[in-house]
Amino acid sequence: MYSKEELFLAISTVIDPEVGYNLVEMGLIYDAECDENGNAHVTMTLSTKACPLHQMILQWVKESVLKMQGIKSVEVDLVWEPAWNITMADAHVKKALSGA
Amino acid sequence: MFSISQDFAPPFKLISPFFILGSLFYLFSSFYIFFFSAADMSFLDTKVIGFVHLFLLGFVMMTIFGAMAQLVPVVLEVGHFGVELFYAIWPLLLIGTLLMVFGFLESPALLPYGGTVVLIAMMVFVMEIFLTMFKVKKLNIVMSSVLISNTFLFFGIIFGLVMALAYAGTIDADIGSLLKAHVYLVVGGYISVTIMGLSVVLIPMFGLSHGFSMKPLEISMGMMSLAVVLVVLSAFIKFDIIENFGYALAIISQLVYFYHIYIIYKTRARKERDIYAISLIFSYLSLVVSLLLGIAYFISSHEPLLLAAAWQMFFGFFGFLITGHIYKIIPFLVWFERFSPLVGKQKVPMLSDMVPKKSSSAQFFFSAIGVSIILVAILLQSDVLMKAGASFLVVGALAFVRSVFYMINFK
Numbered sequence: 001m002y003s004k005e006e007l008f009l010a011i012s013t014v015i016d017p018e019v020g021y022n023l024v025e026m027g028l029i030y031d032a033e034c035d036e037n038g039n040a041h042v043t044m045t046l047s048t049k050a051c052p053l054h055q056m057i058l059q060w061v062k063e064s065v066l067k068m069q070g071i072k073s074v075e076v077d078l079v080w081e082p083a084w085n086i087t088m089a090d091a092h093v094k095k096a097l098s099g100a
Numbered sequence: 101m102f103s104i105s106q107d108f109a110p111p112f113k114l115i116s117p118f119f120i121l122g123s124l125f126y127l128f129s130s131f132y133i134f135f136f137s138a139a140d141m142s143f144l145d146t147k148v149i150g151f152v153h154l155f156l157l158g159f160v161m162m163t164i165f166g167a168m169a170q171l172v173p174v175v176l177e178v179g180h181f182g183v184e185l186f187y188a189i190w191p192l193l194l195i196g197t198l199l200m201v202f203g204f205l206e207s208p209a210l211l212p213y214g215g216t217v218v219l220i221a222m223m224v225f226v227m228e229i230f231l232t233m234f235k236v237k238k239l240n241i242v243m244s245s246v247l248i249s250n251t252f253l254f255f256g257i258i259f260g261l262v263m264a265l266a267y268a269g270t271i272d273a274d275i276g277s278l279l280k281a282h283v284y285l286v287v288g289g290y291i292s293v294t295i296m297g298l299s300v301v302l303i304p305m306f307g308l309s310h311g312f313s314m315k316p317l318e319i320s321m322g323m324m325s326l327a328v329v330l331v332v333l334s335a336f337i338k339f340d341i342i343e344n345f346g347y348a349l350a351i352i353s354q355l356v357y358f359y360h361i362y363i364i365y366k367t368r369a370r371k372e373r374d375i376y377a378i379s380l381i382f383s384y385l386s387l388v389v390s391l392l393l394g395i396a397y398f399i400s401s402h403e404p405l406l407l408a409a410a411w412q413m414f415f416g417f418f419g420f421l422i423t424g425h426i427y428k429i430i431p432f433l434v435w436f437e438r439f440s441p442l443v444g445k446q447k448v449p450m451l452s453d454m455v456p457k458k459s460s461s462a463q464f465f466f467s468a469i470g471v472s473i474i475l476v477a478i479l480l481q482s483d484v485l486m487k488a489g490a491s492f493l494v495v496g497a498l499a500f501v502r503s504v505f506y507m508i509n510f511k
Contacts, residue, residue: 013444017435018306019370020450048305052174052432056440063444085310086369097308099371 001070007032007040010068014060017053019097023061027088030079032065038072040065045084054078110169110183112437116508117190118166119430123497123504125158125197126419130497133474133490138483141407148407150204155414156286157197157218163422164294165189165225167429172232175242175301181231185224192221200264208268215264222257226250241314241321245297248325252289255332256282280335288350289328295421296321296357303361306376306428307368316360323353347398351391358387374452375460379424382468386416389475408478415471415493423463423500427455430507438511449510456506459499467496 011032012024023029023044031043042061046054062074086094132151141148169186173179199214229250236243259282266273300317303309330346333339361384393409396402431454439448470492477485 015450017439017448018432018451019308020452047308048301049177050174050301050305052170053436056436060443083310086308089369094369097370097372099373 001036001038002034002068004032007034007065010064011061013064021093025090025093028084038070040071040074043077043079045079047084112433114186115166115169115433118162119426119504121190121194122159122163123501125154125162127497127501129155129159130493133493134487136486138477138481138486146204150201154201160291160418162193170429170433171298172229175246176232176236178235181228185228189221189225192217196221211264211268212270215261219257219261222253226254241318242297242301245293245321249290249293252285252328256285256290259285277335281332284328284331288324292324293321303364308370309364309368312363312367316356320353320357323349327353351394354387354391358384375427375455375464376424378464379420383417383420383424386412390417404479404481408475411478412475427460431455434507434510454507454510456503459503463496463499463503466492466499470496
Protein backbone atom coordinates (compact mmCIF):
# COMPACT_ATOMS: atom_id res chain seq x y z
CA MET A 1 0.00 0.00 0.00
CA TYR A 2 2.83 2.37 0.97
CA SER A 3 6.52 1.95 0.29
CA LYS A 4 9.20 2.02 2.98
CA GLU A 5 10.25 5.47 1.80
CA GLU A 6 6.72 6.83 2.10
CA LEU A 7 6.40 5.46 5.61
CA PHE A 8 9.82 6.90 6.54
CA LEU A 9 8.70 10.27 5.21
CA ALA A 10 5.65 10.20 7.48
CA ILE A 11 7.74 9.19 10.50
CA SER A 12 10.25 11.94 9.76
CA THR A 13 7.73 14.40 11.21
CA VAL A 14 8.59 13.02 14.66
CA ILE A 15 11.36 15.06 16.26
CA ASP A 16 13.43 14.18 19.30
CA PRO A 17 12.96 17.31 21.45
CA GLU A 18 16.29 16.79 23.22
CA VAL A 19 18.51 16.54 20.15
CA GLY A 20 16.34 18.52 17.74
CA TYR A 21 16.48 16.05 14.81
CA ASN A 22 13.83 13.72 13.46
CA LEU A 23 13.93 10.01 14.18
CA VAL A 24 14.64 9.03 10.58
CA GLU A 25 17.68 11.28 10.14
CA MET A 26 18.90 10.11 13.57
CA GLY A 27 18.91 6.57 12.13
CA LEU A 28 16.51 5.29 14.79
CA ILE A 29 13.98 3.82 12.32
CA TYR A 30 15.32 0.50 11.09
CA ASP A 31 12.47 -0.66 8.89
CA ALA A 32 8.86 0.04 7.95
CA GLU A 33 6.38 -1.88 5.86
CA CYS A 34 2.69 -1.89 5.11
CA ASP A 35 0.39 -4.61 3.71
CA GLU A 36 -2.45 -4.13 1.21
CA ASN A 37 -5.02 -3.92 4.02
CA GLY A 38 -3.41 -0.87 5.63
CA ASN A 39 -1.65 -2.66 8.48
CA ALA A 40 1.75 -1.03 9.06
CA HIS A 41 4.72 -2.38 10.95
CA VAL A 42 7.63 -0.20 12.09
CA THR A 43 10.90 -1.52 13.52
CA MET A 44 12.85 1.06 15.46
CA THR A 45 15.24 1.66 18.32
CA LEU A 46 16.12 4.51 20.69
CA SER A 47 19.44 6.14 21.41
CA THR A 48 19.34 4.78 24.98
CA LYS A 49 17.31 2.25 26.93
CA ALA A 50 16.96 4.86 29.67
CA CYS A 51 15.16 7.36 27.43
CA PRO A 52 12.41 8.86 29.61
CA LEU A 53 10.41 9.77 26.51
CA HIS A 54 10.33 6.28 25.10
CA GLN A 55 6.62 5.59 25.60
CA MET A 56 5.80 8.94 24.09
CA ILE A 57 8.10 8.55 21.11
CA LEU A 58 6.53 5.19 20.23
CA GLN A 59 3.14 6.85 20.43
CA TRP A 60 4.22 9.70 18.13
CA VAL A 61 5.55 7.19 15.60
CA LYS A 62 2.20 5.36 15.63
CA GLU A 63 0.26 8.59 15.26
CA SER A 64 2.46 9.82 12.40
CA VAL A 65 1.76 6.64 10.39
CA LEU A 66 -1.92 6.55 11.34
CA LYS A 67 -2.32 9.99 9.76
CA MET A 68 -1.62 8.41 6.35
CA GLN A 69 -4.75 7.76 4.36
CA GLY A 70 -5.95 4.16 4.48
CA ILE A 71 -3.75 3.05 7.39
CA LYS A 72 -5.85 0.96 9.79
CA SER A 73 -3.33 -0.23 12.33
CA VAL A 74 0.28 0.38 13.26
CA GLU A 75 2.51 -1.97 15.17
CA VAL A 76 5.78 -0.55 16.47
CA ASP A 77 8.50 -3.03 17.31
CA LEU A 78 11.13 -1.53 19.63
CA VAL A 79 14.40 -3.45 19.28
CA TRP A 80 17.82 -3.07 20.91
CA GLU A 81 19.80 -5.12 18.39
CA PRO A 82 21.61 -3.78 16.53
CA ALA A 83 22.33 -1.17 19.18
CA TRP A 84 22.12 2.38 17.85
CA ASN A 85 25.25 4.46 17.51
CA ILE A 86 26.02 7.78 15.88
CA THR A 87 27.32 6.17 12.65
CA MET A 88 23.69 5.27 11.86
CA ALA A 89 22.69 8.95 11.73
CA ASP A 90 22.66 10.99 8.52
CA ALA A 91 25.88 12.81 7.65
CA HIS A 92 24.47 16.28 8.38
CA VAL A 93 23.31 15.16 11.84
CA LYS A 94 26.73 13.70 12.65
CA LYS A 95 28.38 16.88 11.46
CA ALA A 96 26.05 19.16 13.45
CA LEU A 97 26.34 17.15 16.66
CA SER A 98 30.11 17.01 16.44
CA GLY A 99 30.18 20.80 16.28
CA ALA A 100 32.15 20.73 13.02
CA MET B 101 -5.24 9.17 20.57
CA PHE B 102 -3.22 6.83 22.78
CA SER B 103 -3.12 7.22 26.52
CA ILE B 104 0.14 8.53 27.90
CA SER B 105 1.77 6.59 30.70
CA GLN B 106 3.02 8.75 33.56
CA ASP B 107 5.31 5.94 34.78
CA PHE B 108 8.43 7.62 33.48
CA ALA B 109 7.54 11.22 34.25
CA PRO B 110 5.75 12.00 37.51
CA PRO B 111 3.62 15.17 37.64
CA PHE B 112 5.76 18.28 37.73
CA LYS B 113 3.87 19.78 40.69
CA LEU B 114 5.18 16.86 42.73
CA ILE B 115 8.82 17.50 41.83
CA SER B 116 8.97 21.30 41.44
CA PRO B 117 9.05 22.07 45.22
CA PHE B 118 12.27 20.03 45.51
CA PHE B 119 13.99 22.10 42.82
CA ILE B 120 12.64 25.44 44.03
CA LEU B 121 13.71 24.74 47.62
CA GLY B 122 17.01 23.24 46.46
CA SER B 123 17.87 26.39 44.50
CA LEU B 124 16.89 28.62 47.46
CA PHE B 125 19.06 26.55 49.81
CA TYR B 126 21.92 26.93 47.31
CA LEU B 127 21.43 30.69 47.63
CA PHE B 128 21.23 30.56 51.45
CA SER B 129 24.40 28.42 51.54
CA SER B 130 26.20 31.02 49.43
CA PHE B 131 25.11 33.85 51.78
CA TYR B 132 26.18 31.79 54.78
CA ILE B 133 29.80 31.94 53.65
CA PHE B 134 29.94 35.65 54.55
CA PHE B 135 29.75 34.59 58.20
CA PHE B 136 32.80 32.33 58.04
CA SER B 137 36.12 33.36 59.45
CA ALA B 138 38.81 31.86 57.21
CA ALA B 139 41.51 32.20 59.85
CA ASP B 140 40.05 29.80 62.40
CA MET B 141 37.90 27.41 60.38
CA SER B 142 37.68 23.87 61.68
CA PHE B 143 35.62 20.77 60.95
CA LEU B 144 34.32 20.77 64.51
CA ASP B 145 33.22 24.42 64.38
CA THR B 146 29.40 24.44 64.71
CA LYS B 147 29.25 27.15 62.01
CA VAL B 148 30.97 24.76 59.59
CA ILE B 149 28.76 21.82 60.62
CA GLY B 150 25.66 24.02 60.25
CA PHE B 151 26.82 25.09 56.78
CA VAL B 152 27.50 21.50 55.72
CA HIS B 153 23.96 20.48 56.74
CA LEU B 154 22.43 23.53 55.07
CA PHE B 155 24.21 22.74 51.81
CA LEU B 156 24.03 18.93 51.85
CA LEU B 157 20.51 18.52 53.22
CA GLY B 158 18.93 21.68 51.81
CA PHE B 159 20.52 21.74 48.37
CA VAL B 160 22.19 18.41 47.56
CA MET B 161 19.73 15.98 49.17
CA MET B 162 16.64 18.07 48.36
CA THR B 163 17.61 18.23 44.68
CA ILE B 164 18.74 14.60 44.48
CA PHE B 165 15.47 13.41 46.04
CA GLY B 166 13.44 15.47 43.57
CA ALA B 167 15.54 14.25 40.67
CA MET B 168 15.19 10.65 41.85
CA ALA B 169 11.40 10.92 41.64
CA GLN B 170 11.93 11.22 37.90
CA LEU B 171 15.17 9.29 37.45
CA VAL B 172 14.35 6.12 39.41
CA PRO B 173 11.90 4.86 36.77
CA VAL B 174 14.40 5.83 34.06
CA VAL B 175 17.23 3.92 35.72
CA LEU B 176 15.25 0.98 37.13
CA GLU B 177 12.95 0.71 34.09
CA VAL B 178 9.88 0.23 36.33
CA GLY B 179 7.29 2.65 37.71
CA HIS B 180 7.48 3.95 41.30
CA PHE B 181 5.93 1.95 44.15
CA GLY B 182 4.24 5.10 45.46
CA VAL B 183 5.44 8.30 43.85
CA GLU B 184 2.84 10.27 45.89
CA LEU B 185 5.05 9.69 48.93
CA PHE B 186 7.33 12.39 47.54
CA TYR B 187 4.64 14.94 48.50
CA ALA B 188 5.53 14.18 52.13
CA ILE B 189 9.30 14.12 51.71
CA TRP B 190 10.05 17.74 50.84
CA PRO B 191 8.12 19.41 53.70
CA LEU B 192 9.73 17.03 56.20
CA LEU B 193 13.19 17.57 54.76
CA LEU B 194 12.64 21.35 54.75
CA ILE B 195 11.55 21.47 58.41
CA GLY B 196 14.24 19.01 59.52
CA THR B 197 17.00 20.93 57.72
CA LEU B 198 15.99 24.27 59.24
CA LEU B 199 15.75 22.78 62.73
CA MET B 200 19.17 21.17 62.38
CA VAL B 201 20.88 24.30 61.06
CA PHE B 202 19.38 26.45 63.84
CA GLY B 203 20.28 23.68 66.27
CA PHE B 204 23.93 23.83 65.28
CA LEU B 205 24.02 27.63 65.30
CA GLU B 206 21.86 28.56 68.26
CA SER B 207 20.28 25.76 70.22
CA PRO B 208 21.65 22.17 70.35
CA ALA B 209 18.39 21.12 72.00
CA LEU B 210 16.74 21.42 68.56
CA LEU B 211 19.08 18.85 67.02
CA PRO B 212 17.24 15.66 68.08
CA TYR B 213 13.96 17.12 66.78
CA GLY B 214 15.53 18.21 63.50
CA GLY B 215 17.38 14.89 63.23
CA THR B 216 14.17 12.94 63.81
CA VAL B 217 12.25 14.89 61.16
CA VAL B 218 15.13 14.43 58.66
CA LEU B 219 15.23 10.73 59.60
CA ILE B 220 11.51 10.35 58.85
CA ALA B 221 11.91 12.16 55.49
CA MET B 222 14.81 9.95 54.49
CA MET B 223 13.16 6.75 55.72
CA VAL B 224 10.12 7.51 53.58
CA PHE B 225 12.45 8.07 50.63
CA VAL B 226 14.57 4.97 51.24
CA MET B 227 11.55 2.71 51.79
CA GLU B 228 9.88 4.01 48.63
CA ILE B 229 13.05 3.25 46.65
CA PHE B 230 13.39 -0.23 48.20
CA LEU B 231 9.74 -1.06 47.48
CA THR B 232 10.17 0.17 43.90
CA MET B 233 13.23 -2.06 43.55
CA PHE B 234 11.12 -5.14 44.40
CA LYS B 235 9.49 -4.67 40.99
CA VAL B 236 12.85 -5.01 39.22
CA LYS B 237 13.33 -8.53 37.88
CA LYS B 238 17.06 -8.45 37.17
CA LEU B 239 19.55 -6.00 38.66
CA ASN B 240 22.22 -4.44 36.46
CA ILE B 241 25.19 -2.49 37.83
CA VAL B 242 23.34 0.84 37.80
CA MET B 243 20.33 -0.61 39.59
CA SER B 244 22.72 -2.16 42.13
CA SER B 245 24.18 1.30 42.76
CA VAL B 246 20.71 2.54 43.79
CA LEU B 247 20.34 -0.41 46.17
CA ILE B 248 23.83 0.01 47.67
CA SER B 249 23.62 3.80 48.06
CA ASN B 250 20.22 3.68 49.74
CA THR B 251 21.40 0.98 52.14
CA PHE B 252 24.30 3.25 53.15
CA LEU B 253 21.87 6.16 53.52
CA PHE B 254 19.67 4.05 55.81
CA PHE B 255 22.57 3.41 58.20
CA GLY B 256 24.02 6.91 57.74
CA ILE B 257 20.89 8.65 58.98
CA ILE B 258 20.58 6.29 61.96
CA PHE B 259 24.16 7.15 62.98
CA GLY B 260 23.29 10.82 62.40
CA LEU B 261 20.29 10.68 64.72
CA VAL B 262 22.27 8.92 67.46
CA MET B 263 24.92 11.62 67.05
CA ALA B 264 22.29 14.38 67.30
CA LEU B 265 21.02 12.83 70.54
CA ALA B 266 24.57 12.66 71.90
CA TYR B 267 25.28 16.24 70.77
CA ALA B 268 22.17 17.50 72.56
CA GLY B 269 23.22 15.63 75.71
CA THR B 270 20.27 13.21 75.62
CA ILE B 271 22.50 10.12 75.46
CA ASP B 272 26.18 9.44 76.11
CA ALA B 273 28.08 8.35 72.99
CA ASP B 274 31.42 8.96 71.26
CA ILE B 275 30.52 11.83 68.90
CA GLY B 276 33.85 11.65 67.03
CA SER B 277 33.32 8.01 66.01
CA LEU B 278 29.69 8.57 65.13
CA LEU B 279 30.61 11.63 63.05
CA LYS B 280 33.19 9.70 61.03
CA ALA B 281 30.71 6.88 60.35
CA HIS B 282 27.89 9.34 59.54
CA VAL B 283 30.01 11.40 57.12
CA TYR B 284 31.36 8.38 55.25
CA LEU B 285 28.00 6.61 55.02
CA VAL B 286 26.17 9.69 53.74
CA VAL B 287 28.82 11.44 51.60
CA GLY B 288 30.82 8.41 50.39
CA GLY B 289 28.14 5.76 50.61
CA TYR B 290 25.05 7.62 49.49
CA ILE B 291 25.97 10.78 47.55
CA SER B 292 29.08 9.41 45.79
CA VAL B 293 27.62 6.01 44.89
CA THR B 294 24.37 7.64 43.72
CA ILE B 295 26.36 10.03 41.54
CA MET B 296 28.45 7.17 40.13
CA GLY B 297 25.39 5.11 39.21
CA LEU B 298 23.22 7.89 37.80
CA SER B 299 25.97 9.70 35.94
CA VAL B 300 26.84 6.69 33.79
CA VAL B 301 23.22 6.64 32.63
CA LEU B 302 22.64 10.37 32.26
CA ILE B 303 25.94 11.58 30.82
CA PRO B 304 26.00 9.04 27.94
CA MET B 305 22.27 9.70 27.36
CA PHE B 306 22.76 13.45 26.92
CA GLY B 307 26.12 13.15 25.18
CA LEU B 308 25.10 10.21 22.96
CA SER B 309 28.12 8.15 24.05
CA HIS B 310 28.22 4.50 23.07
CA GLY B 311 30.52 1.52 23.08
CA PHE B 312 32.25 2.07 26.43
CA SER B 313 32.81 -0.61 29.05
CA MET B 314 31.01 -0.54 32.41
CA LYS B 315 33.95 -2.29 34.10
CA PRO B 316 35.46 0.91 35.59
CA LEU B 317 32.12 1.67 37.25
CA GLU B 318 31.97 -1.83 38.76
CA ILE B 319 35.52 -1.40 40.11
CA SER B 320 35.03 2.13 41.46
CA MET B 321 31.69 1.32 43.05
CA GLY B 322 33.04 -1.84 44.65
CA MET B 323 36.06 0.05 45.99
CA MET B 324 33.97 2.90 47.36
CA SER B 325 31.55 0.50 49.05
CA LEU B 326 34.43 -1.38 50.67
CA ALA B 327 36.07 1.93 51.67
CA VAL B 328 32.88 3.09 53.41
CA VAL B 329 32.54 -0.20 55.31
CA LEU B 330 36.22 -0.10 56.39
CA VAL B 331 36.10 3.51 57.58
CA VAL B 332 32.86 2.90 59.49
CA LEU B 333 34.34 -0.20 61.15
CA SER B 334 37.58 1.61 61.99
CA ALA B 335 35.58 4.40 63.62
CA PHE B 336 34.52 1.96 66.32
CA ILE B 337 37.33 -0.59 66.56
CA LYS B 338 40.10 2.07 66.28
CA PHE B 339 42.34 0.26 63.85
CA ASP B 340 44.54 2.81 62.01
CA ILE B 341 45.64 0.50 59.20
CA ILE B 342 42.05 -0.33 58.25
CA GLU B 343 41.08 3.34 58.46
CA ASN B 344 43.94 4.54 56.25
CA PHE B 345 43.33 1.71 53.79
CA GLY B 346 39.69 2.84 53.63
CA TYR B 347 40.70 6.44 52.87
CA ALA B 348 43.16 5.33 50.18
CA LEU B 349 40.55 3.04 48.64
CA ALA B 350 38.01 5.89 48.51
CA ILE B 351 40.48 8.15 46.69
CA ILE B 352 41.47 5.42 44.19
CA SER B 353 37.78 4.64 43.65
CA GLN B 354 37.12 8.26 42.69
CA LEU B 355 40.09 8.30 40.34
CA VAL B 356 38.81 5.15 38.59
CA TYR B 357 35.38 6.76 38.38
CA PHE B 358 36.92 9.90 36.87
CA TYR B 359 38.65 7.70 34.28
CA HIS B 360 35.27 6.17 33.41
CA ILE B 361 33.70 9.59 32.93
CA TYR B 362 36.68 10.62 30.78
CA ILE B 363 36.09 7.58 28.51
CA ILE B 364 32.39 8.47 28.25
CA TYR B 365 33.38 12.05 27.42
CA LYS B 366 35.79 10.88 24.70
CA THR B 367 33.21 8.59 23.08
CA ARG B 368 30.41 11.18 22.95
CA ALA B 369 28.84 12.05 19.63
CA ARG B 370 27.43 15.33 20.86
CA LYS B 371 30.27 17.77 21.28
CA GLU B 372 28.44 21.09 21.81
CA ARG B 373 29.59 23.12 24.81
CA ASP B 374 26.26 24.10 26.32
CA ILE B 375 25.67 24.99 29.96
CA TYR B 376 25.28 21.29 30.79
CA ALA B 377 28.64 20.37 29.26
CA ILE B 378 30.65 23.21 30.80
CA SER B 379 29.06 22.66 34.22
CA LEU B 380 30.10 19.01 34.09
CA ILE B 381 33.62 19.85 32.95
CA PHE B 382 34.06 22.21 35.91
CA SER B 383 32.46 19.66 38.21
CA TYR B 384 34.82 16.81 37.27
CA LEU B 385 37.88 19.06 37.32
CA SER B 386 36.80 20.02 40.85
CA LEU B 387 36.68 16.33 41.74
CA VAL B 388 40.29 15.91 40.65
CA VAL B 389 41.39 19.04 42.54
CA SER B 390 39.58 17.78 45.63
CA LEU B 391 41.28 14.38 45.42
CA LEU B 392 44.72 15.99 45.00
CA LEU B 393 44.09 18.19 48.04
CA GLY B 394 42.93 15.13 49.97
CA ILE B 395 46.15 13.31 49.10
CA ALA B 396 48.18 16.37 50.12
CA TYR B 397 46.36 16.38 53.48
CA PHE B 398 47.24 12.74 54.15
CA ILE B 399 50.88 13.56 53.51
CA SER B 400 50.99 16.80 55.54
CA SER B 401 48.06 16.60 58.03
CA HIS B 402 47.57 20.36 57.45
CA GLU B 403 43.83 20.90 58.19
CA PRO B 404 43.19 23.72 55.65
CA LEU B 405 44.05 21.20 52.92
CA LEU B 406 41.27 18.90 54.11
CA LEU B 407 38.83 21.81 54.42
CA ALA B 408 39.76 22.94 50.90
CA ALA B 409 39.31 19.36 49.59
CA ALA B 410 35.85 19.16 51.18
CA TRP B 411 34.94 22.62 49.81
CA GLN B 412 35.94 21.69 46.27
CA MET B 413 34.12 18.36 46.56
CA PHE B 414 30.89 19.93 47.88
CA PHE B 415 30.52 23.26 46.06
CA GLY B 416 32.72 22.37 43.07
CA PHE B 417 31.95 18.74 42.27
CA PHE B 418 28.50 18.11 43.79
CA GLY B 419 27.33 21.69 43.21
CA PHE B 420 28.12 21.96 39.49
CA LEU B 421 27.12 18.37 38.73
CA ILE B 422 23.71 19.07 40.23
CA THR B 423 23.18 22.54 38.73
CA GLY B 424 24.29 21.20 35.32
CA HIS B 425 21.71 18.42 35.47
CA ILE B 426 19.00 20.84 36.63
CA TYR B 427 19.31 22.50 33.19
CA LYS B 428 18.35 19.16 31.65
CA ILE B 429 15.82 17.78 34.14
CA ILE B 430 13.55 20.81 34.68
CA PRO B 431 13.11 21.57 30.95
CA PHE B 432 12.29 17.91 30.33
CA LEU B 433 9.63 17.80 33.06
CA VAL B 434 8.07 21.12 32.06
CA TRP B 435 8.14 20.16 28.38
CA PHE B 436 6.58 16.78 29.13
CA GLU B 437 3.75 18.37 31.08
CA ARG B 438 3.07 21.48 29.00
CA PHE B 439 4.19 20.79 25.45
CA SER B 440 4.14 17.06 24.80
CA PRO B 441 0.32 17.01 24.40
CA LEU B 442 0.73 19.63 21.65
CA VAL B 443 3.18 17.61 19.53
CA GLY B 444 1.79 17.20 16.02
CA LYS B 445 -0.80 19.94 16.60
CA GLN B 446 1.39 23.03 16.82
CA LYS B 447 5.03 24.03 16.91
CA VAL B 448 6.59 23.13 20.26
CA PRO B 449 9.94 24.31 21.69
CA MET B 450 13.02 22.11 21.86
CA LEU B 451 14.30 21.42 25.36
CA SER B 452 17.33 23.62 24.80
CA ASP B 453 15.01 26.58 23.99
CA MET B 454 13.75 26.44 27.58
CA VAL B 455 17.15 27.12 29.17
CA PRO B 456 17.81 30.84 29.83
CA LYS B 457 21.12 31.47 28.11
CA LYS B 458 22.16 34.66 29.95
CA SER B 459 21.29 33.70 33.52
CA SER B 460 22.64 30.15 33.14
CA SER B 461 25.93 31.54 31.79
CA ALA B 462 26.03 34.12 34.60
CA GLN B 463 25.41 31.37 37.13
CA PHE B 464 28.24 29.30 35.74
CA PHE B 465 30.84 32.06 35.54
CA PHE B 466 30.10 33.79 38.85
CA SER B 467 29.81 30.50 40.73
CA ALA B 468 32.96 29.02 39.18
CA ILE B 469 34.96 32.16 40.05
CA GLY B 470 33.45 32.20 43.55
CA VAL B 471 34.26 28.54 44.21
CA SER B 472 37.84 29.04 43.00
CA ILE B 473 38.43 32.20 45.09
CA ILE B 474 37.06 30.53 48.22
CA LEU B 475 39.31 27.53 47.60
CA VAL B 476 42.30 29.88 47.67
CA ALA B 477 40.83 31.72 50.69
CA ILE B 478 40.63 28.49 52.68
CA LEU B 479 44.16 27.50 51.74
CA LEU B 480 45.59 30.96 52.56
CA GLN B 481 43.20 31.43 55.51
CA SER B 482 42.31 34.84 54.07
CA ASP B 483 39.11 36.54 55.23
CA VAL B 484 39.24 39.15 52.46
CA LEU B 485 39.33 36.49 49.76
CA MET B 486 36.59 34.56 51.55
CA LYS B 487 34.26 37.57 51.39
CA ALA B 488 35.23 38.26 47.77
CA GLY B 489 34.49 34.66 46.80
CA ALA B 490 31.18 34.72 48.70
CA SER B 491 30.18 37.84 46.73
CA PHE B 492 30.71 36.01 43.42
CA LEU B 493 28.92 32.94 44.74
CA VAL B 494 25.86 34.91 45.82
CA VAL B 495 25.55 36.55 42.38
CA GLY B 496 25.93 33.11 40.78
CA ALA B 497 23.32 31.64 43.13
CA LEU B 498 20.87 34.48 42.37
CA ALA B 499 21.32 33.76 38.65
CA PHE B 500 20.71 30.06 39.37
CA VAL B 501 17.46 30.78 41.24
CA ARG B 502 16.39 33.04 38.38
CA SER B 503 17.16 30.24 35.87
CA VAL B 504 15.16 27.69 37.86
CA PHE B 505 12.09 29.96 38.01
CA TYR B 506 12.45 30.84 34.31
CA MET B 507 12.45 27.18 33.32
CA ILE B 508 9.60 26.27 35.65
CA ASN B 509 7.44 29.12 34.32
CA PHE B 510 8.36 28.64 30.63
CA LYS B 511 5.21 28.91 28.48
